[in-house]
Amino acid sequence: MDWFKIRSFIAFLWASKNRHGVHSPFVYDLVTKCFNVSANPEKTAAFKKIQKALFSNQHSISITDYGKGSSVFKSNVRKVSDIAKIAGITPKKAKLLLRMADYFNPKNILEIGTSVGLGTSVLSIGNPDAQIVTLEGCKNTAEVAKAVFSQNHLNNIELVVGNFNETLADVLKHQPFDLIYFDGNHQKEATLNYFNQCLEAVHNNSVFIFDDIHWSPDMQMAWEEIKIHPKVSITIDTYFWGMVFFRKEQEKQHFTIRV
Ligand SMILES: C[S@@+](CC[C@H](N)C(=O)[O-])C[C@H]1O[C@@H](n2cnc3c(N)ncnc32)[C@H](O)[C@@H]1O
Numbered sequence: 520m521d522w523f524k525i526r527s528f529i530a531f532l533w534a535s536k537n538r539h540g541v542h543s544p545f546v547y548d549l550v551t552k553c554f555n556v557s558a559n560p561e562k563t564a565a566f567k568k569i570q571k572a573l574f575s576n577q578h579s580i581s582i583t584d585y586g587k588g589s590s591v592f593k594s595n596v597r598k599v600s601d602i603a604k605i606a607g608i609t610p611k612k613a614k615l616l617l618r619m620a621d622y623f624n625p626k627n628i629l630e631i632g633t634s635v636g637l638g639t640s641v642l643s644i645g646n647p648d649a650q651i652v653t654l655e656g657c658k659n660t661a662e663v664a665k666a667v668f669s670q671n672h673l674n675n676i677e678l679v680v681g682n683f684n685e686t687l688a689d690v691l692k693h694q695p696f697d698l699i700y701f702d703g704n705h706q707k708e709a710t711l712n713y714f715n716q717c718l719e720a721v722h723n724n725s726v727f728i729f730d731d732i733h734w735s736p737d738m739q740m741a742w743e744e745i746k747i748h749p750k751v752s753i754t755i756d757t758y759f760w761g762m763v764f765f766r767k768e769q770e771k772q773h774f775t776i777r778v
Contacts, residue, residue: 527733531758534775545766546753546774553622554757554778558614565644566613566637569671573603573635580659585682585704599635599663607637608702612730612759615778616700620645623726625697629690630654631713632703632730633678636664642700643673651676654686654703687713691720702730707737714745721750721765732761746773 541547576599584595608616620642626649628642633655642651653676655661661680668676679686683703699717701710710729717727732742742761746754752771753764757778 523736524733527739528758531733531756531775532777534756535758535777536775541774541776543753543769543772543774545764545769546755546772546776549622549755550776553618554615554776556618558617559621562617562644563614565671566617566641567610569640569667570603570607570610570613570637572670573607573637573667574600576600576603576663580663582660583657585656602660602663603635603637606634608641613637613641615757615760616641616728617645619698619726619728620649623698623724625649625726627694627696628652628698628700629696629717629720630700630702631683631687632701633664634660636667636678638700638702639664639676639678640667640671640673642698643668643676647675649675649697652679652690653677654679654681654683654690656680656682683709683713687716691716695720695722696725697722698726698728700728700730705731705734705738707741710738710741711744714741714748718748718750723766725765727763729761729763731759732756733758 541550578599579596580599582595582597625646628649628651630639630642630653633639633653639651639653655664655678658680661678665678679690701713731738733739745763750765751763752766752769754773755762756775
């Protein structure tokens with residue numbers, strides 16, 4: 520952890536509450552009935568099986584690097600196992616995503632940033648009846664994800680390959696989304712750009728999840744701007760994720776909650 524992350528984590532702990540400090544019924548219910556319950560064990564096991572297979576995949580692929588580039592990888596030829604370990608969703612986030620999938624029951628889901636398909640698999644396992652669209656720029660990475668989906672019979676996923684700058688606008692034209700998981704380009708301008716575009720595809724009960732809002736000063740600034748956007752009502756900072764709600768019946772309020 521670098522100093523920025525240590526400082527931002529201490530600030531998070533200082534500001535954070537558990538359910539006792541939450542006075543909004545909507546957020547109280549979310550904490551007690553979703554954040555604080557266990558994820559479905561069969562669904563967790565299904566995710567772990569896919570994660571294990573990817574972690575032991577020693578095949579190497581050549582990567583087209585989008586966004587900020589990698590501070591971890593020195594070369595563009597990378598082992599699938601390493602990509603899954605570095606870029607893939609962690610078990611803690613996967614379990615929370617499964618609980619959120621259960622709680623909100625989203626029918627139309629968009630993931631911005633597929634990588635080798637771990638996060639998408641969680642969304643699919645969590646919501647087998649949903650339509651999931653996931654976006655990835657790197658063709659070879661997308662091929663690995665496609666194989667994961669077909670080997671595991673995750674048939675409710677449409678993977679769109681191409682730069683988000685070209686694919687996102689097109690995908691947003693077709694339908695509103697109930698849940699959008701932002702896990703692609705972790706830079707301020709790009710994040711705000713995707714956020715603003717996605718605002719066109721929300722309804723009153725949509726939820727946005729932003730990964731790694733305290734990953735860098737840049738991402739933290741993007742998060743601060745998202746929080747104050749007039750269309751946004753409730754925001755929740757769980758440190759590793761920022762959640763955004765648009766419920767018009769709700770007065771604008773921000774929560775910092777340990778999960
Ligand atoms: C952190 S990974 C996604 C991890 C995945 N959501 C998961 O949970 O397992 C981000 C992915 O976004 C892709 N990406 C980043 N910027 C992009 C862009 N501008 N256009 C297309 N793909 C991009 C990268 O190639 C990378 O595979």
